[in-house]
Amino acid sequence: MLRLSCCLHFFTKSLKITGGGRKNKKEGEEGKRESYRLEVLVFEEEEGVALRIRPLNDAELEDGGTIIAHKVGEQTVVLVDPGEDPEDTLRTHRPRKRTFIFDTVFDQHASQEDVYCATIQHLVEGIISGYNATVFAYGPSGTGKTHTMLGKDAEPGVYLQTLTDLFQVIEQTRDNMDYSVSMSYFEIYNEVIRDLLNPSSEFLELREDSRGSIQIAGIMEVSTSNAQEIMQLLTKGNRQRTQEPTATNKTSSRSHAVLQVTVHQQSRSTDLVEEVRVGRLFMVDLAGSERASQTQNRGKRMKEGAHINRSLLALGNCINALSEKGSSRSQYVNFRDSKLTRLLKDALGGNSRTVMIAHISPASTCFEESRTTLLYAYRAKNIKTRVKRNLLNVSYRIAQYTDVISDLRREIEHLKSKIEKQEKEKKSEPSNRDAQGRAGHLSVTIPTHDAEEDSHLQMNKIRAQLIGAFKEQMEMRHSLVELENTNIELHIDMSRHLLTIADWEREKTHHHVHRGRGEPEKDEELVDADGEEGESVEPHEVALAREEVNMLLAEQRKTADLKAGLEQRLANAKQKASQMEKLLPKQVTSEDQREVLRLLCRAHKLEVENTELQANNLCQKNLLCQKDFVIQRYHQHRLLCEQVIQEQRQLIQEGGIPVPEPLDQRYGLYCREQGEGTLDRLLLLHSVMSSSLRRPSA
Numbered sequence: 001m002l003r004l005s006c007c008l009h010f011f012t013k014s015l016k017i018t019g020g021g022r023k024n025k026k027e028g029e030e031g032k033r034e035s036y037r038l039e040v041l042v043f044e045e046e047e048g049v050a051l052r053i054r055p056l057n058d059a060e061l062e063d064g065g066t067i068i069a070h071k072v073g074e075q076t077v078v079l080v081d082p083g084e085d086p087e088d089t090l091r092t093h094r095p096r097k098r099t100f101i102f103d104t105v106f107d108q109h110a111s112q113e114d115v116y117c118a119t120i121q122h123l124v125e126g127i128i129s130g131y132n133a134t135v136f137a138y139g140p141s142g143t144g145k146t147h148t149m150l151g152k153d154a155e156p157g158v159y160l161q162t163l164t165d166l167f168q169v170i171e172q173t174r175d176n177m178d179y180s181v182s183m184s185y186f187e188i189y190n191e192v193i194r195d196l197l198n199p200s201s202e203f204l205e206l207r208e209d210s211r212g213s214i215q216i217a218g219i220m221e222v223s224t225s226n227a228q229e230i231m232q233l234l235t236k237g238n239r240q241r242t243q244e245p246t247a248t249n250k251t252s253s254r255s256h257a258v259l260q261v262t263v264h265q266q267s268r269s270t271d272l273v274e275e276v277r278v279g280r281l282f283m284v285d286l287a288g289s290e291r292a293s294q295t296q297n298r299g300k301r302m303k304e305g306a307h308i309n310r311s312l313l314a315l316g317n318c319i320n321a322l323s324e325k326g327s328s329r330s331q332y333v334n335f336r337d338s339k340l341t342r343l344l345k346d347a348l349g350g351n352s353r354t355v356m357i358a359h360i361s362p363a364s365t366c367f368e369e370s371r372t373t374l375l376y377a378y379r380a381k382n383i384k385t386r387v388k389r390n391l392l393n394v395s396y397r398i399a400q401y402t403d404v405i406s407d408l409r410r411e412i413e414h415l416k417s418k419i420e421k422q423e424k425e426k427k428s429e430p431s432n433r434d435a436q437g438r439a440g441h442l443s444v445t446i447p448t449h450d451a452e453e454d455s456h457l458q459m460n461k462i463r464a465q466l467i468g469a470f471k472e473q474m475e476m477r478h479s480l481v482e483l484e485n486t487n488i489e490l491h492i493d494m495s496r497h498l499l500t501i502a503d504w505e506r507e508k509t510h511h512h513v514h515r516g517r518g519e520p521e522k523d524e525e526l527v528d529a530d531g532e533e534g535e536s537v538e539p540h541e542v543a544l545a546r547e548e549v550n551m552l553l554a555e556q557r558k559t560a561d562l563k564a565g566l567e568q569r570l571a572n573a574k575q576k577a578s579q580m581e582k583l584l585p586k587q588v589t590s591e592d593q594r595e596v597l598r599l600l601c602r603a604h605k606l607e608v609e610n611t612e613l614q615a616n617n618l619c620q621k622n623l624l625c626q627k628d629f630v631i632q633r634y635h636q637h638r639l640l641c642e643q644v645i646q647e648q649r650q651l652i653q654e655g656g657i658p659v660p661e662p663l664d665q666r667y668g669l670y671c672r673e674q675g676e677g678t679l680d681r682l683l684l685l686h687s688v689m690s691s692s693l694r695r696p697s698a
């Protein structure tokens with residue numbers, strides 16, 4: 001059954017569907033408090049680019065088209081220029097054949113499954129473990145983008161294959177994990193976002209949350225694990241896409257369609273601080289990449305073409321800028337130019353594994369389009385993304401902790417009832433003793449009624465004091481653990497904001513260096529594509545980060561004061577309780593009552609040990625998180641050093657400055673270490689170790 005707007009949760013033995021009605025993305029899950037987002041740097045990855053050449057179609061054959069795109073081996077395509085016109089000056093200096101190498105090349109014989117297995121399948125496990133992934137289908141109109149992404153019932157595309165695999169992996173690991181999977185499907189047409197699953201809704205807006213993550217406000221989220229339902233849903237959604245016949249495709253999609261899948265994964269352990277991994281997958285079927293002038297469109301098509309071009313141009317600019325990141329020509333990347341690039345900022349600029357499947361027709365009649373597509377896709381190959389795992393740490397009163405506390409409470413209740421029972425028994429004792437006295441057993445010391453009454457009152461008083469002290473201490477310890485928890489959250493939140501600021505500072509300095517040098521005009525155009533000096537104005541997210549840091553500092557001071565006061569109060573309460581404990585044996589006459597109070601004290605100690613254990617656990621996790629941030633900070637510093645080295649190197653070369661031999665040798669050593677990737681391997685090792693340390697022992 002299809003369920004709209006709800007979240008799918010997988011539990012140990014059963015499939016439980018929760019909720020109903022529209023799910024507000026910002027709502028926290030019941031019983032938990034989403035406290036902060038922790039990003040752990042893993043490694044740098046190159047963008048994967050594949051090429052798919054569709055079969056020659058009837059219209060192309062009728063036009064006398066011949067095959068000019070040839071797959072050679074697994075990774076190479078050779079494009080032959082069919083140009084015969086010697087008058088065509090544009091072509092006279094071009095080589096007749098151009099060879100392009102991609103990660104994988106598919107020709108007309110490749111099945112949908114071949115494409116999926118070679119390009120996307122490997123991303124599935126990552127998404128479940130909290131990594132982001134993005135898949136683009138790029139290419140001119142009618143080259144098969146929708147065929148690859150959506151496909152048909154008989155030949156489903158990568159949407160369905162990915163989701164089917166995703167649910168399968170979830171099924172295999174659901175014994176230890178809780179999952180929640182949701183998806184949305186929307187289009188961006190003329191810079192307007194429309195919900196394809198809820199087409200009657202208003203146009204949707206992009207919102208940047210306080211953590212800098214882009215969200216679509218009010219989008220409908222759907223969850224179902226049934227493959228057939230998914231296919232029906234997406235096919236129906238796809239029919240809502242803005243389509244128009246073009247010269248090359250009768251049902252050409254004029255918009256960018258985006259399928260977004262979000263997977264929340266949470267271990268079912270009962271740790272105090274729990275990790276929630278959030279993996280986001282974007283699958284984007286881009287609008288045809290042909291230029292407006294080439295489709296000979298006018299009016300509406302022309303305007304539409306301009307918008308398509310705007311986002312594709314912005315996408316292309318980002319690709320250009322990103323492909324030069326880290327090189328001496330690296331530049332500021334402007335993602336704000338279009339809705340598409342804003343939305344895919346993570347995918348392109350950083351935290352995502354990204355795959356592009358470029359599409360071309362093999363026909364000689366499409367040579368120009370194919371050539372520009374291949375150049376564009378080839379460029380995208382140089383993009384490197386820093387892939388991070390998204391962890392949402394959730395602090396909440398977990399089962400293990402609350403279980404121990406309620407065990408102790410049960411024990412106290414039990415002891416209380418035992419004490420009350422003894423009181424009743426004691427009340428009936430005097431008559432027994434009277435009887436014994438009358439029987440002549442005079443050797444037994446019988447307390448007088450007054451002494452017994454005194455002892456009883458004393459006992460009640462001490463008991464009440466002890467229980468009160470126990471409750472008070474327990475509350476204080478819990479508050480301390482809570483404060484400790486808050487402190488960690490503040491600390492990690494602060495580290496994250498500081499990293500945002502440091503990243504921006506580095507980008508800014510780097511950019512200024514280039515501006516100062518009057519670097520090539522093209523760079524300037526890319527930076528100032530909208531005519532604004534966007535790069536020199538501090539981005540909103542950085543200003544927000546600075547504000548947050550100040551607020552967090554004030555919060556930290558407040559927490560530290562509260563903690564110091566509480567610690568002092570706890571120390572006093574401890575001292576008072578231990579004095580009471582010392583007094584007990586002398587003042588309490590009944591052995592049973594003494595035993596009860598000893599048990600109470602033992603429970604008290606157990607509670608102390610337990611709280612201390614939990615606090616230690618928390619502390620260790622904190623240390624691990626901090627270590628990750630320190631490493632991330634060092635990585636930033638390393639990037640800065642690399643930039644400085646490269647820029648100085650360029651200055652030396654440009655100025656023809658002679659380099660002393662020892663310096664040259666050191667530079668050689670530095671290049672070798674870079675090439676070997678020793679540091680990257682160390683970082684990876686740390687990341688693996690720290691995530692296994694974080695994993696609770698079975």
Ligand SMILES: Nc1ncnc2c1ncn2[C@@H]1O[C@H](COP(=O)(O)OP(=O)(O)OP(=O)(O)O)[C@@H](O)[C@H]1O
Nearest residue numbers: 054140141142143144145146147249252253287288
């Ligand atoms: N690899 C392929 N094998 C068989 N048929 C294909 C293949 N690729 C595309 N086609 C067919 O070509 C036609 C156009 O494909 P499709 O609609 O996927 O192109 P598109 O790139 O999405 O176009 P547009 O950008 O205009 O929406 C469709 O009828 C589709 O079934």
